[in-house]
Amino acid sequence: MRKGFLTGHREEGSLITQRNRGVRVTIHDLAKAAGVSVSTVSKALNDNGRMAADTRARIKRIAAEIGFRPNALARGLLSNRSFTIGLLTNDTYGRFTLPVMAGISEALVDHGVSVFLCAIEDDPALGKVHVDAMLDKQVDGIIATGKRVDRSLPVDLSSLPVPVVYAFTQGEPDSVTLTSDDAHGASLATDWLMKMGRKRLVHITGPEDFVSASERADAFRKLAGSNAPVMHGIWAEGWGHDAIDQIWKGSGERPDGIFCGNDQIARGVADALRERGMKVPEDVSVIGFDNWEIMAAQTRPPLTTIDMNLKELGKAAGLIVLALAEGRVVEPGLRRLPCKLVVRQSCGGGNQKI
Amino acid sequence: MRKGFLTGHREEGSLITQRNRGVRVTIHDLAKAAGVSVSTVSKALNDNGRMAADTRARIKRIAAEIGFRPNALARGLLSNRSFTIGLLTNDTYGRFTLPVMAGISEALVDHGVSVFLCAIEDDPALGKVHVDAMLDKQVDGIIATGKRVDRSLPVDLSSLPVPVVYAFTQGEPDSVTLTSDDAHGASLATDWLMKMGRKRLVHITGPEDFVSASERADAFRKLAGSNAPVMHGIWAEGWGHDAIDQIWKGSGERPDGIFCGNDQIARGVADALRERGMKVPEDVSVIGFDNWEIMAAQTRPPLTTIDMNLKELGKAAGLIVLALAEGRVVEPGLRRLPCKLVVRQSCGGGNQKI
């Protein structure tokens, strides 16, 4: 991106430009004010060409004084870069999209790139309208994101004139796709339960046909033993209750460590255990998945859980589209980003070394 | 907005443009392909000027065939309209912002307007960077939204060269500000409890210094009686527990109807009641506020609650910035939008007439 003049860097909180916020001042006005030609102004501000250092400085000063900011539309028309990207999502609750979005925005704002948010529900027509609108506006790239890694958005993103990066949703074969490493996350969780001294582990999770569920289950079994029980249900609190119900009604041995497929299930499990007089974490350790702050922190006791680093994933996605937009080469393929363990109280061992 | 040719309307899912998605075709290419001049093409597509009906039709057909879509940057440069607006928010969890955003987007997508989402946390510097970036990109307007009606965003939005609408956050004196009608919502809730035959009402809510809390409390007292107890605490589940604790430990009479300031508190209350052997809704009716789906639906029993119609609020905000951007006159001031009651099971009376 352009250097030297008003970039997106946060340090330059010039108070001066505030003053003239109400009016749009063009490079023409600035040229007149500085008594030079527009081309000189342009070069001065962009640190291009050769020119007297003091002329350059003077122009920059006057630019700041009168609050000049170049028109990005005009700039984009010429450069074929709009410094704009589009974020397509079908995640209505934003549980996954928001952190991703925050990461993207954070990574790109300092590069002067803004993000169009397009919520397309699961409506192909709506998706097309949004994609077309973004292309019309000459976005430099598109990030597609969803709530499920094994489903794709209801829009055809192949052969667009701009690069597309997929985050947390299924991408085209030869595209860049980012996802969190479910197996890694599940290993972290299982491992932590074992480190807490738990022997009888159970995994209570979502539907088997979710790839993320089955990958986590596989990783769980790899550590906990191939016949450690895995219970598939739905991704809801109620399923946590039901699962505990089943286990406690059954004749099998009762677990002392439970790895839940998400924080909602974990909350249901924790509540159900408490209602049965079991103490968490004294009698049973419970670990969740997602680190959905508002759920994990409100559970009694607060949930130890796995964080998928969605914000980092967003940052990575942002930087990758940016690279792609700038013509840099990026190796296509699926990238799995590591998860991290967040220790609260539902497993015990808060101050133990990991 | 422009009529006749490729507008944002969803019906025209032209399969043809799909074909040429990979290339950007300019009006020049199209003119050449049609054997006419660019000005003729422009008039044909925009239904301007007088011209042979068949020429117009032919040009439109060819345009669709080769997948021509006008460059919005060029268009915007000339018209001073970018068909883009900015949404500024400091609501990190998106609980309030997401529905508002969905409403805005839904209202505007058919007008060809896209939305920049700018999450500024509570960082003034970051806010300024985002505002400047949006202004550079010539947004037609800005919607500022937050999580609290009585606090403003940490950015100075006065005297911007574009219209600003405030939604769910405090606005400049002479601006348009939208908010939900807290008093109305509280009345709906209190009224519903009374309709359920409840006599001993209590209001458990957030901090008194939140205007929304105090307005709701006032409305509550107006219906429930001026000495109906109002308990101020924090907006969290834990406070629901604590409040019930206080009441049950105290010597005062116990309520049979509880109006909670939000769904989290309501959930805490419902849980706490259940733990004390009280049945909801048989013994006590509990009503929440926010209709935060994932919380309200997962509570046992599912919460009857007040919906602030945030999506409608977003739609209204979108249409208002649009009007303002088009130079139409909009009366400034604070507009309170009505709430609605959402009946689930925590109050009883699900099938009773409202």
Added chain:
DNA sequence: TTGAAAGCGATACCAC
């Protein structure tokens, strides 16, 4: 070292 002029893609006015 500086400035004039062409051009990015589209629209609108005014000739023809």
Added chain:
DNA sequence: GTGGTATCGCTTTCAA
């Protein structure tokens, strides 16, 4: 009816 031309705000040769 149709097409040339100026224009929007900016960048970039190329002359001076």
